[in-house]
Amino acid sequence: MNNPGFNPPGGGNPNMGVADEQTMAAVKAMSMVMESCPGKTALSGVMGFALGGAFGLFMASMQYDTPLSTNPTAANIQSLPLRQQLKQGFRDLGTRSFSSAKNFGKVGAIFSGTECCIEGFRAKNDLANGVMAGCITGGVLAAPAGPQAAALGCAGFAAFSLAIDSYMRRPSDSD
Numbered sequence: 001m002n003n004p005g006f007n008p009p010g011g012g013n014p015n016m017g018v019a020d021e022q023t024m025a026a027v028k029a030m031s032m033v034m035e036s037c038p039g040k041t042a043l044s045g046v047m048g049f050a051l052g053g054a055f056g057l058f059m060a061s062m063q064y065d066t067p068l069s070t071n072p073t074a075a076n077i078q079s080l081p082l083r084q085q086l087k088q089g090f091r092d093l094g095t096r097s098f099s100s101a102k103n104f105g106k107v108g109a110i111f112s113g114t115e116c117c118i119e120g121f122r123a124k125n126d127l128a129n130g131v132m133a134g135c136i137t138g139g140v141l142a143a144p145a146g147p148q149a150a151a152l153g154c155a156g157f158a159a160f161s162l163a164i165d166s167y168m169r170r171p172s173d174s175d
Helices: 018-035 037-061 072-077 082-122 127-145 147-169
Strands: none
Touching: 018 037, 037 082, 082 127, 127 147
């Protein structure tokens, strides 16, 4: 029975070769990494960094969109020769993009890592995990500005997390 479309009971494939077994082992290892808190934290940080870089690039490119800009850098740059304008503009664009990327990466990593740890500790996957992780993340990010800012950061990020998580968990139209 060496029919390529036939899989015997128990799920074993008699035609599975070494390459297929290696692929399955790699998939299993990747799944284990992606389900671990350090893996989720790292991936969220990297993806947050990429998304923040894209947002930063967009926002920085809008800085010089009008001649009536109130930014002193934008006003001073207009008096420079074109080549220096471009050089200064690209330098500023890179600086702002990198700053935004770092901030998004930090937020993504802190939130994801915190939520994963809370989920593991509580052994539940519900809205409360995201709200608690949002509160901790907002508080940690705002803590350098003082206790009042930390409390407001906690409340604001928790509310935002609740809104997003509630929206993402709502039943779809096909259910």
